[in-house]
Amino acid sequence: MMTRMRSVPEWLRPSLWGLAIRSALAAGVVVTIALALGATALLFVLDRSLLSGLDDAATARAQDITTSLRSDPPADLDAQLLDTNQRITLVQVIDRAGQVVRTSDTDPGTPATDVRPPAGGPPVPGLIGRTERGADLRITAQGARGVDGEYTVLVGASEEPVEATLATVGGLLALGGPVIALVAAVVTYKLVRRSLRSVEHIRTQVATISSTDLGERIPVPAPRDEIAALTRTMNDMLARLEAGHTAQRRFVGDASHELRSPLATVTMALELADARPEMLDRELVRDTLLPEVTRMHLLVDDLLLLARADERGLPLRLGDVDLDDVVDTEVHRARGETGKTVTASLAAVRIGGDRTQLERVMRNLIDNAVRFAAHAVHVEVSLRGNTAQITVSDDGPGIPQPDRARVFERFVRLDNARERDRGGSGLGLAIVAEIVSAHRGSVRIGESAQGGVQVVVTLPATPVTPVSPAES
Structure with a gap:
């Protein structure tokens, strides 16, 4: 199979053709199929319409002759009723014995059809008959009561005009269809090529942008397309x-x-x-x-x-966690490591989470507050509806409003030399944000009552489903 595919020339493989060529061919094929279906439907409707017109003309002539036979014998019928034209090509009046007693032809001949509708009944259109000369006729038959007996009136219409009209229209469609399909293919090719020039221009510009200089941008074209x-x-x-x-x-x-x-x-x-x-x-x-x-x-x-956390989300070992116990442990640890005042106001709050990671959050927040506090740090745990809230406040220098969101980024320091001297790596708050986000919580920074920093962590006080990497 592979050998057979390799033997096929590349120009015969559609997968190797350009998008413009494939689009043009697809447009040509679709237009051709649509035109073929449309032409078939048109010819069918036209054929039905023309044949219906023939039947209507033949029926009208048969009814006129039937009306005349009620007062006149066949020999006295008005000659105009027997006249022929492009539509009506044969008129015959048949008696009960099956003999042609009056006809539009010079030679009476034989009846064009053997159908004999009952006298006084409705006309029977659309019968297929044939003259002695071999011409196809579309015959309407109607029974009539005459002054001297019952008759059958046959009016034949030639199908040749219908066939000629269908042939003409079909020929025009056959000639015009490929032209229309070709025009559609050419127009599609031009439009796709024109559109692809813009895409190619974008591709060329993107290709020139190197990984070391990503500051370049592609000019946006004026049309909003x-x-x-x-x-x-x-x-x-x-x-x-x-x-x-x-x-x-x-x-x-x-x-x-x-x-x-x-x-x-x-x-x-x-x-x-x-x-x-x-x-x-x-x-x-x-x-x-x-x-x-x-x-x-x-x-x-x-x-x-x-x-x-970046690769597959922060893994959590979920279980029941008493937040007040976690905070109380970290507060006691901080008191033993610093001479600053560390106070706590704790309400009994139990949530679902990873105790080890939540301990790390509290350790980072309290250590950060102690590091920058002037004299005192206060930690509060409270329950507000279905939300647990942890607040860590200090009386330090505070964080300017524009920088409060930026401090959660990695290795961000507002004062590099000071924080490095105090032992900070710039990762503490970034880790806090990752752990809180994995617990489907939030963390924000505000200003404490003493003018320092106030960090507020909110966590759902319900069982937690870990955040997936995609959500993170």
Whole structure:
């Protein structure tokens, strides 16, 4: 089969033809089929109409003769009733013995049909007959009561005019159909080619945009058509690619910078220990090496969590979680690690969620608040209808309104030097946002009553279905 396909020339393979050629051929075929069906229907209707006209003319003549026979014998019929024309070609009056007693022809001959309708009955049109000369006739027969007996009136109409008309119309359709189909194919080809020129122009421009410079955009054409919509969609896609590429480069740069600092410290300490072994004491390990290694470990864990969330959504081990217990544990931990005041106002709230991840949310929020608070941090847990709400407030410098949404992005610092000195990596709030979103909750930043930061987390106080990667 494959060998047979390979032996076929490429120009005979429709799959290799251009879109314009395939569209033109399809248009030509469709128009040809439509014209063929239309022509068939037209010829059928025309044939029925012309034959009906013949029958009507023959019936009218038969009724006129029948009326005349009621008062005159066949020999005295008006000659005009027996006249022939392009439609009526034969008139015969047949007596009960089957003899032609009056006819439009010079030769009486034999009756054109053997049908004998009863006298006084309706006419019988559409009978097929034939003259002695072999011409086909469409005959209408009607029984009549004359002054001297019963007769049968036969009026024959020739089908040759109908056949000639159908032949003429069919010939015109046969000649005009291919021309119309060819014109449709050519017009379709031109229109598709014209449309594809715009698409090709867009393709060429997109091909010139390199991965290192995604800032270029495709000019949007003036007409508000599908091509303009495609151009706007391509520009939107390029904008998203540029934003993603920029975020990726910033992410890699920030991650490498964050890892470089503790690595440099550990490397320097090890080089010092290698040069002067007596300097590698417990104080150097406890105050320099272990904190930097812990910092790298936490940073790598944060990066892995975010990477898993990006790839397939954050996995959750769901169960019943008492939020007040989680917050109380983290508050007590923070009190033991700082000299600042950490207070809590806790209501008993139970939700469905991943306890480990929710502990991480509270740890990040409380540690962040303690890091920037001037003197005090306050944590509150409350239940509002079907929603659990956690509020963490501090009396620190606060966050300007334009930056409150941006701080949830990765490696974002409003004051890089200050936050790095305070131990921040710029991933804490990004992780909080990912975990809360996986629990189908929300997190926002406002201003506390003391002028600092107030972080409000809302979570559904009902069983949680984890967010899928597509939803995330």
